[in-house]
Amino acid sequence: MADITLVEAITQALAYEMRKDKDVVILGEDVGKDGGVFRATLGLLNEFGPERVRDTPLAESMIAGLAIGMAAQGLKPVAEFQFMGFIYPAYDQIVNHAARIRNRTRGRLSCPVVFRTPYGAGIHAPEHHSESTEAIFAHIPGLRVVVPSSPARAYGLLLASIRDPDPVIFLEPSRLYRWAKQEVPDDGKALPLDVCFTLRVGTDVTLVTWGAMVKETLAAADTLAKQGISAEVIDVATIKPLDIETILASVEKTGRCVIIHEAARSCGVGADISAQIAERGLMFLQAPVQRVTGYDTIVPYARLEKLYIPNEKQILAAVTNVMEFA
Amino acid sequence: MADITLVEAITQALAYEMRKDKDVVILGEDVGKDGGVFRATLGLLNEFGPERVRDTPLAESMIAGLAIGMAAQGLKPVAEFQFMGFIYPAYDQIVNHAARIRNRTRGRLSCPVVFRTPYGAGIHAPEHHSESTEAIFAHIPGLRVVVPSSPARAYGLLLASIRDPDPVIFLEPSRLYRWAKQEVPDDGKALPLDVCFTLRVGTDVTLVTWGAMVKETLAAADTLAKQGISAEVIDVATIKPLDIETILASVEKTGRCVIIHEAARSCGVGADISAQIAERGLMFLQAPVQRVTGYDTIVPYARLEKLYIPNEKQILAAVTNVMEFA
Amino acid sequence: MNVVAKFEIPYYQCLDESSILHGNLPDSVKDTKQLVKLYRLMVLLRIFDTKAIALQRTGKLGTYPSTRGQEAVFVGMGAALANDDVFVPYYRDVGTLIQRGVKLSDILLYWGGDERGNCYHKDSEDFPYSVPVGSQPLHGAGIATALKIRGEKRAVLVTCGDGASSQGDFYEALNVAGAWKLPIVFVVSNNQWAISVPRSAQSASQTIAQKAVAAGIEGEQVDGNDVIAVCDRVTLALKKAREKNEPVLLEILSYRQSDHTTADDASRYEPQGIREKEWLKEPIGRMRKYLEAAKLWDEEKEKALQAECSVDVEGVVKEYLNTPPQSPESMFDSLYAKLPDIYLEQREQLIQKEIVAHG
């Protein structure tokens, strides 16, 4: 079996589930012949035809609104937004309807939609192509927010998201789309939607992260290992609902925690994790939790974007801080 | 001088600034003859005419987009959304444009708009009329987020917001619109946009809150005083940028902190405040910071909404927790 | 200069302002039983409406939007729908909903602030009221997409007000319905007002029907005080949608003979005299006069009907007022198919809060 990239794992999961379940339908801009601007839906039009792989007119609120109606009829739409910066016109439909239809009807109707979109900076694209605003969905009751960071997790979490009976915001770190390859058996096995993944076991410090920052965080853990510091690395992966127990258990063990995310700092998801640790873990914290995050500024155009994204050095500096805290 | 309500203070501020500055223009649904569904713009059409008090077609993205264009021309639009639950169609225009025009043009163009909207639950209105989603704006660089909680602060903060050269999300707690009256001199004096208001000075515990929850929090402080507990009450008022220094100074003094907000708990603004206290104030914390918040659920329809909103008892229980922590 | 495209917007009316029928009764409303049924429903609606407003005034109901003057619109639409069509209403509709098997007591429950008013019957595929103005046409288009993918010969009927026709979502829905040839009928119930904003201030378009032109679909105006025309045009449009996947936009013209809702006071902005003038076209009187002329109705029947409706509505109110409250934790119980564990603690706290509050 050949190794595949994260974006290929997405395609593989879509194809698997479409073969298995005729209710799965894809819609979005350029998802058909073009296979999507990142080729995530490559080949699906050929295999499943234009009824199930639907190029839409150019309107994001429409994409979300259609998906909601389709889902209420029992279809399982997978809607693609071309970049996260273009999901905002759909925010009303997602927040006011997708997240609420089940509750509004006390369970009579439901909204099993997956809203997929590439996310994050680092691919030298124009403005609005670099957003990491998972927090604006993580705050909304009724939604799930999922962020894969490896081909295998992309495959398993996307399957789970499609099968989940509720709306899922599925954020694909575009910087990782073709970063690392991995063997991903096409076995249709889903991963759980509310459990963090512990990528490295460690004893001295807990590094909590998700999305593309998993890359820098793992690199930092490697460097730390060489320095004799044993870092536990947790990929949150399911931002909402958030599996705080796994994180707390780890921090109880290590006594130290650094949270790393690419999104702007203020009111980012890192704040919520930090707050929960502070509320429930104050007793075993040996140093204040540190956040390494994007700045509270607009992601700059391509030339400066690298400076925006947190890097390994920043993570190491934060770890040094928590290790040396007295 | 007669005492006035919060909503009357809004009207007074609007009228004051429109008299002083001909560039101030109001737009929104029903802001004209009707004076707005809460009467916040009452009488303004008569005084300033239909060019400056503009009833719009029914479209929120349009309201925001128009305001952005008007502001780039040097007007100072005050745009009203009828309820916060209807601001979401404008989210794209606010986040992708209002918040970014200055940065995008390196300061050549700017966006001095105030986006006003009633906010919060507790007025027995239908679905979508009870939102407290300040966090989805507090996360966005380039915006300011302001929440008044008394007639005087409504007046002074609205004046400051209109005069501010950048976009401000101005959230008016509808539950407080006609709650308490106060004398508010029409002197055109603005209040600062990035300083918390310490409403009560205290020594034992810091209660941090904003918006309609100021009401329950002050009541709790009264009760605590009777029990011999001296609570410092901080009305954050300017959610973004957040004046963490005032909060930290208070917590340094009291050693204990409870944060109270109406919005859903996960990724609410309270999380960010708690995280910042944990990062910078761990040394002087005598108990974990507690959050008393709305639940992670959709604000229920009128019959159950009272149960949704945090009450004084919950605040007192949290204070007991932090006081008894050992 | 060449002309590359031409369009016309038709207007339909059967029963004119003086209750004179122009042409024959259309096929869909030929049956005299059907005629009487439409009339009876309109009367029921008005009696219910009056009662609902009274309930609100006495603190027994929340904000409520009256249907007064728009009875023909909602009743006519409801009669045109087939059982297995899917209906996507906006908040002002009672007349279609009751023909969809929704209990009047559920409608009161909804406006009384209880989500269970949206439960309808278990098998209903209809959407509940959607409060955000203009958001529902896209849901309708999505449902129609599903029906078409499955090759079912069913149609969707989605409604909104004239104000809603200014929302981007409205146009996006028309546009995709045209592009995808969806089995859907869009109805704009043009009652001339969006709260205080008159129709003329919403748009410079001479008609709302012509907004269909932007999407390359058919648009027509219908007299909304004429229940026969409404029922017929909606029937034909649904047939077209079902059989040919041709979407249609119907602008149905009437007048809001009330405040926007019980929270509104139209005297602040409604010019004097209009309402009275428009009342002359009002749908119930118009139909009654026609039925009486056709010897299908008389004073006695009217009295009996009024009495019957009043009794029915009293029953409905009783049912509504006697509905046991929802449990506090119902707030969590339909949030997800299965509530994620991390929210269980909050759910428990909520139950405790309720006990403390009443304990």
Next chain:
Amino acid sequence: MNVVAKFEIPYYQCLDESSILHGNLPDSVKDTKQLVKLYRLMVLLRIFDTKAIALQRTGKLGTYPSTRGQEAVFVGMGAALANDDVFVPYYRDVGTLIQRGVKLSDILLYWGGDERGNCYHKDSEDFPYSVPVGSQPLHGAGIATALKIRGEKRAVLVTCGDGASSQGDFYEALNVAGAWKLPIVFVVSNNQWAISVPRSAQSASQTIAQKAVAAGIEGEQVDGNDVIAVCDRVTLALKKAREKNEPVLLEILSYRQSDHTTADDASRYEPQGIREKEWLKEPIGRMRKYLEAAKLWDEEKEKALQAECSVDVEGVVKEYLNTPPQSPESMFDSLYAKLPDIYLEQREQLIQKEIVAHG
């Protein structure tokens, strides 16, 4: 059935596919200097375009959207604008921008990933490129509202693509422009594609021009390979906007003779042969043939122009490549009029980060 409204969509062309002028030269383009200027600009644009693509291919520029085939659209519009009108472009426009005093090197700077490409000259009131498709018509309407409130006799020109015409914001902007009688001209540059989605899949409307009907404003189609017609129709529309506050929607028809951007590969979806067929209508050759027939142009002039443009473009590229980088803290320095104190620490950290990275 009565007809309550009727509409026609006209189509305008001056110079046909064979470079034959139908009728007289319109007033706005009568001047031979003007004719030659339009031609020269189109040639400059194409040479610049070729160069920009080459820069991208060699890693010296980011993603870039070609204007190939659409030169007449952008050049014609730019020539029609008055200096004190306000222009709101979308990302594909170079030809109007250069007539607004924007340096070609700034356009490269923008696509090279540097915000300073949006600075233009200090006094410019024009908007920069807006990437979110369909978002800019509302900004244009807002600007037009400001101009009208102030009673200034200026107009706004706002542009977008055919794909953008499916966005709700687009319709909302047309609608308010009609309702408020705003001094604005909307141009849809219909290049037949929105990335891989053909015009026919965007909408069932026979023309995009007819979307104006929804807003009760005028709409017309213009041959976008005919720079004379483009310049004239935009000139007249702007005049109408300025003088009578009558908004107009112009659909300008051409063909995208390129990939969507350098990140795209149109061979994946563009049917074979279309591009070549459409090339026969291409604007530059068409205009050259006309100018030559009118003895306003010849081979020698062409050679000189080509050489001149190449030199100019080389200069522009040099200027672009030699632009010193922005400081890291520029990321914060235009975020607010005055950066709130609480962000100063982050700004400082950023400066340190840069020093560490390069130290």
